[in-house]
Amino acid sequence: MQAGKLGTRIGGGHAGVQQPHLLKQPAGGRPASSRPRLNSRRGAVVVRAADYYSLLGVSRNADKKQIKQAYRQAARKYHPDVNRDPGAEDKFKEIGQAYEALSDDNKRAIYDRYGEAGLKGGMGGMGGMGGMGGMGADFSNPFDLFESFFGGGMGGMGGMGGMGSRTRNRATTGEDDRYDLQLDFLEAVFGCAKEIDVDRLASCSTCSGSGAKAGTSASSCPQCGGAGQVVSAVRTPLGMFQQVATCPRCEGTGQIFTPCDTCGGDGRVRESKRISLKVPAGVDSGSRLRVRAEGNAGKRGGEPGDLYVYITVKDHPELRRDGISIHSDVEISYVDAILGTQVKVTTVDGPVELKIPSGTQPGTTLLMAKRGVPRLGNSASRGDHQVHVRVRIPKSISSDERKLVEQLKEMQSKAKFGPFSF
Ligand SMILES: [Zn+2]
Numbered sequence: 230m231q232a233g234k235l236g237t238r239i240g241g242g243h244a245g246v247q248q249p250h251l252l253k254q255p256a257g258g259r260p261a262s263s264r265p266r267l268n269s270r271r272g273a274v275v276v277r278a279a280d281y282y283s284l285l286g287v288s289r290n291a292d293k294k295q296i297k298q299a300y301r302q303a304a305r306k307y308h309p310d311v312n313r314d315p316g317a318e319d320k321f322k323e324i325g326q327a328y329e330a331l332s333d334d335n336k337r338a339i340y341d342r343y344g345e346a347g348l349k350g351g352m353g354g355m356g357g358m359g360g361m362g363g364m365g366a367d368f369s370n371p372f373d374l375f376e377s378f379f380g381g382g383m384g385g386m387g388g389m390g391g392m393g394s395r396t397r398n399r400a401t402t403g404e405d406d407r408y409d410l411q412l413d414f415l416e417a418v419f420g421c422a423k424e425i426d427v428d429r430l431a432s433c434s435t436c437s438g439s440g441a442k443a444g445t446s447a448s449s450c451p452q453c454g455g456a457g458q459v460v461s462a463v464r465t466p467l468g469m470f471q472q473v474a475t476c477p478r479c480e481g482t483g484q485i486f487t488p489c490d491t492c493g494g495d496g497r498v499r500e501s502k503r504i505s506l507k508v509p510a511g512v513d514s515g516s517r518l519r520v521r522a523e524g525n526a527g528k529r530g531g532e533p534g535d536l537y538v539y540i541t542v543k544d545h546p547e548l549r550r551d552g553i554s555i556h557s558d559v560e561i562s563y564v565d566a567i568l569g570t571q572v573k574v575t576t577v578d579g580p581v582e583l584k585i586p587s588g589t590q591p592g593t594t595l596l597m598a599k600r601g602v603p604r605l606g607n608s609a610s611r612g613d614h615q616v617h618v619r620v621r622i623p624k625s626i627s628s629d630e631r632k633l634v635e636q637l638k639e640m641q642s643k644a645k646f647g648p649f650s651f
């Protein structure tokens with residue numbers, strides 16, 4: 230038996246007894262690794278990146294489609310509902326700003342020329358804003374300062390003719406949903422199949438998601454005249470500016486309709502759905518499973534969001550887990566430590582006989598190869614089970630035992646001068 234020889238693994242051992250590997254032999258006290266570390270893999274620090282292109286992870290000549298795709302990906306990743314890292318929310322907002330600027334040809338042109346300051350109104354007199362007709366973007370934030378300047382810089386409403394190109398009845402992707410799932414220790418180790426009931430917004434079957442009452446048809450919104458946007462004049466220190474905002478009456482669709490009785494016009498209803506979930510082997514507390522398209526339904530034919538299942542794992546009475554390693558303790562008598570013994574160890578595979586070699590020191594860690602947790606995503610690879618050996622020294626002994634131990638002591642003191650010693 231070699232201490233620290235971790236390269237060789239002995240699988241089952243012979244005669245059904247697992248032969249241990251000696252991991253380490255601390256001088257005494259509690260073994261260093263007897264307590265699983267807290268999962269410290271999360272908590273990545275988000276670095277503030279000023280450049281909109283690098284924020285979205287696209288090149289400077291990316292087209293609109295690529296930008297949109299990159300935005301969706303990044304927004305999903307950093308959405309505060311799904312990402313609880315500190316800084317995720319800020320990042321999410323920055324990504325939104327970046328997308329708002331880069332998805333609009335005009336804003337993008339300004340950004341490319343003047344950087345972020347250009348978009349924040351620091352352009353010094355708006356002189357460079359000529360030729361900005363044909364707004365194709367869909368402005369949703371009425372208080373966006375840039376919008377105010379933009380309107381003003383355009384010399385009244387002259388350049389607004391292009392507004393008709395704004396998408397109507399735009400489909401919106403449904404919100405992602407969250408479900409918290411608690412697993413038993415072994416369910417997390419080996420994976421399991423689960424049925425979960427998820428309460429989420431589903432497309433309304435009465436109106437097929439349109440939100441309109443059956444037999445009625447939509448008509449042009451009287452407040453915005455069907456444009457979906459309303460323009461108001463705002464007085465600022467720099468003068469009067471036009472402000473464009475999404476029409477509050479029709480929410481930008483340009484149309485009003487008699488709302489469906491079932492869903493109240495939203496096109497979606499809250500509904501419980503049973504989802505069969507396959508939990509892979511090796512998940513742990515903090516793992517997150519994504520179930521595609523099982524989040525909330527989209528609006529007006531938009532794609533549904535995703536469902537995120539957050540996992541927590543219950544403790545086991547005897548086993549502790551640290552990543553793919555399992556730890557447990559075994560207590561033996563000092564006599565067994567001297568003579569060696571065989572003990573039954575609870576493992577994730579059930580009870581396994583483990584040989585404790587003679588002369589085992591207190592605090593020894595014995596390794597049971599491949600009795601740990603399957604690696605997430607590669608369950609053929611498994612961690613090990615580390616058994617921490619505690620040696621029990623009796624606090625009181627019988628007079629017969631005392632006699633024997635005293636004999637031992639006598640033997641030991643004689644042995645000091647002989648060829649044998651402990
Ligand atoms: Zn309207």
Ligand SMILES: [Zn+2]
Nearest residue numbers: 433436489492
């Ligand atoms: Zn409906």
